[in-house]
Amino acid sequence: MTSFPVLRLATATLLAASVLALALPAAHAQSPSGAPIRLIVGASPGGSTDTLARSISDELSKAVGQPVIVENKPGAGGKLAAMEVARATPDGNTLLVSFTSHTINAALYSKLQYDPLADFTPITLLARVSSVLVARPDLPAKDLGELVARAKADGKDLSFAIGGTGSSLHMDTYEFLTATGLKGTQIPFKGTAPAMTDVMAGHVDLMFAPVGVSRPLIQAGKLRALAVTGTKRIPALAQVPPISEAVPAYNTNHGWFGVLGPAKMSPERTARIHAGIVKALADPKLRERLEDDGSTPDGSGTAAFAAFLQADLNYWVAKAKVFGIQPE
Known part of the structure; x- marks a missing residue:
């Protein structure tokens, strides 16, 4: 008489274990370590870069199923923040909200402690800035x-x-x-x-x-x-x-904001983060705020952003020579 309840309990336990096993990959895709995502900003609180980072954090959090926090690490033209992200584990939990100095620095400094292209995973161009x-x-x-x-x-x-x-x-x-x-x-x-x-x-x-x-x-x-x-x-x-x-000879090269992660992030993780950011950029209030700051929202795919970064870096290296700037 007691065998039936025991069998039912064992079956229920087995079923629960099976459901948990099926759920684990999805949970892992959303939250690799359970830790929050850190958006590292190489500028002080209250500035344009910081404000933009905070504006995309909510939608990004929903997309990846993790809390998102903004951390300011100003100084050295964004190099301190970039260095921290370049050295981070490539699980997508540490991201850089960067700006034009990321590529300009390659023209101004002969020995950076990181490679502005090879040491990062480009995720998306947030906006171009006038x-x-x-x-x-x-x-x-x-x-x-x-x-x-x-x-x-x-x-x-x-x-x-x-x-x-x-x-x-x-x-x-x-x-x-x-x-x-x-x-x-x-x-x-x-x-x-x-x-x-x-x-x-x-x-x-x-x-x-x-x-x-x-x-x-x-x-x-x-x-x-x-x-x-x-x-x-x-x-x-x-x-x-x-x-x-x-001044017809003036050659415009817009400033920009973008999001990068450490090198070797998985394509799946990169795509999920990209999707969350693009959704944030679609918000009419955010787009209006960006336009009020002289920015044009973008949201390019990762391949397009990678090509943009390479072209921008090449541009500033060439311009530094025209301007007579000697790399330090």
């Missing part, structure tokens, strides 16, 4: 064309505030001086905010600035917007023409 050339409010030229003409006529140096040495905004300055043939004095600052403060105060003539940070100051009349990088106007500053209208 910047804006701003001037002190009392600059006598009414537009960029007049500024260039006046500077060439009087032969005086223009002063440029540099908010981040070696940044894409710094490279914009080099490109502008090269394309116009003008003389310029570059004044380095410890960050974008103090650089803009000195331009607003009239101590420095010009600077290339992030659109999102400078737009309220432009609207308030504290800075004058002369032109945006790129070949066309952007929604965030629709009234501001592209540099190429006044």
Whole structure:
């Protein structure tokens, strides 16, 4: 009489074990170690890169079935953050939310402690970014064309505030001086905010600035917007023409944000993370916020992003030679 309940218990146990065995591969695909995903950002909290990382974290968490946390590791033009991700286990639990300096650094430093291409798995290009050339409010030229003409006529140096040495905004300055043939004095600052403060105060003539940070100051009349990088106007500053209208020789190379993992991540894990990020980028509110910052959302596939990174690195290596920059 007791054999039937025992048999039923044994059958139920066997069935439960079978179901668990079937469920394990799916659970493993979502959460290889059960640990949260760390989005490493090589910039301070509150900046454009940090804000974008936090904006994609929720959808990424849903896609992979893991918590996602953002960790800021600023300093050295993004090299500290990149180094940490390059050395991480390639399980997809440590990712880099990177920006243009990732490829520029290859042109500026002869001995990086990592390979910006070979030591990473490209996941997706998040967005391409335009910047804006701003001037002190009392600059006598009414537009960029007049500024260039006046500077060439009087032969005086223009002063440029540099908010981040070696940044894409710094490279914009080099490109502008090269394309116009003008003389310029570059004044380095410890960050974008103090650089803009000195331009607003009239101590420095010009600077290339992030659109999102400078737009309220432009609207308030504290800075004058002369032109945006790129070949066309952007929604965030629709009234501001592209540099190429006044300086046809200016060669635009957009800044960018992207997500990379350590080298040798599995294709399945990479695809799952990519899908979560693309879903986040489809959110209308996020797209609007990116456009307000002068960015164009992307979401490219991993192969396209890999090709983009290689082309961008080659571009900056060639430009460094044109600009006369000697790698450190």
